[in-house]
Amino acid sequence: MAPESTKNLSKLSNEELLQEFQTMQDVSLFSILYQRYIPYVYGVCLKYLENRVVAQDAVIDIFELVLIKLPDYEDFNFKRWLHIVVKGHCLQIIEKEKKNAFVKIEEGVMENDSFFGPIDNPQTKEELDALSYCITTLPEEQRKSIHYFYIENKSYADIVKMTGFALNLVKSYIQNGRSNLKNCIVKKLNISN
């Protein structure tokens, strides 16, 4: 591909690139799109395969796989679909190698995002009051982590530094804390209503 063409294609959004590929069936177009997701794919492969070399090979294998399996229809969520394909491929590799790896599936912690508006951005005085009250009901670790993360806009690494908690614990406290807050706020607002 001429350098000028590549420059123009790089300005296209993911959806536009995908559409172009579905029309033109040009592999180079899809490779540009896939390159944008390499950090995601590699990270997920690292999580499940726990090995850099194996994970890198898996990234390239998944590229060939999605090229063949890419659906023809329009308006499908490519990112979501790619995530499922990557996880499936990694689990297949694990099964092939007969590793009895315990794969921690954390979807259960991923709550419906629409609820967490009052936590991320409270709109009414009621919501603000409920949030303020519910935070006080959380266990200390969760309260601290939620406070630093949402109120002081600190990253995980910042909170690790400030609290001394391990990174995975910080994440766990924040995710569990969100869950507890949600249950509390729902109860609070329902009682108010």
Added chain:
Amino acid sequence: MDFKEYIQGNKYGKSANQLEREALSDHFLQDAIDGYDAIGGDFSNDLNELEKRLRKKVNVVPEQAFNYKKFFSVAAVILLLIIGIGGGIYLVFFDKNDLQTFVGNKDDVASQSEDIVALDAKEIIEFDELIPFEEAEADPKTDVVFSEINDNEQAFYDEATSTSIELETEYEASILENEMKLEPVVATTIDDNAAVRHEVSETVPVEDQANSFYVDEIDGIVTDQHFTQKETETIPYGEAGEEQTYIGFGTTEFLQYFEENRKQNICDDSKAEVVINFVIDAQGRPSRLFVKKNTCDELRKEIIKFLNKSPQWSQQKGAIDMTIEINNWN
């Protein structure tokens, strides 16, 4: 913040916090962050290496990813090229009638004019040769004679008139310019609104004029021609309100002649219409006939018969559109 920047170690501050907040509702992003956090370290080289491998991979198309669409598109283009080139070679080099088709500039055409035979003229000549000529009673109004179509030639008529041939304007223009330049002897302005034809000849009194077609030739080259008719004759066809300059035989004259001499009681429908398009070649003959509309085959055949036997037409630039309608009022 770009995810790559986060992976490469930029994990502090508000930007990192924003990305992490985003990951709380983005499963793919959260899984990926968990993967990098689980292994730890610097992943810049890993990501660069992966991009290089992918670029290398793209140059080799996997067997399963055969692009049928592209293959058939290319095959179709090649097939069209073969047909086009083959057809062109056939037309240029394999002319069954031993006619020379000359393609060149105007000067070449002029210098080799004797060798050039217009394809359409040849066709018209052949067309004439197939039709048996029968001496018909000379019409006092006109010098033109016509013959009946032989039933055996019906198929030929149909074939000859059912297709249209594109006008090779450049070739035709060059022939007209360099070959038969007809000088008008008398030109006059006709006002169709009045539906009265003015005198064409100044030497003959109007009342003594009969409808006649006059042609003067020297060595086969027409030097003078004009069509005259009585002043009181009306012109039933032609475009009303338009002034026309007639140099000789043309559409209006033909239409009148046709109406007066055609077969009567043709076409079952009360109204029939045929629209034709043709050009006048260098010999003054109608050629490159194209039937644009036809509601009655009998009428079409009658028109073609008359066109074929019509006198030499005045040179006219461009194609002629002629509409003929008949009304059978019973």
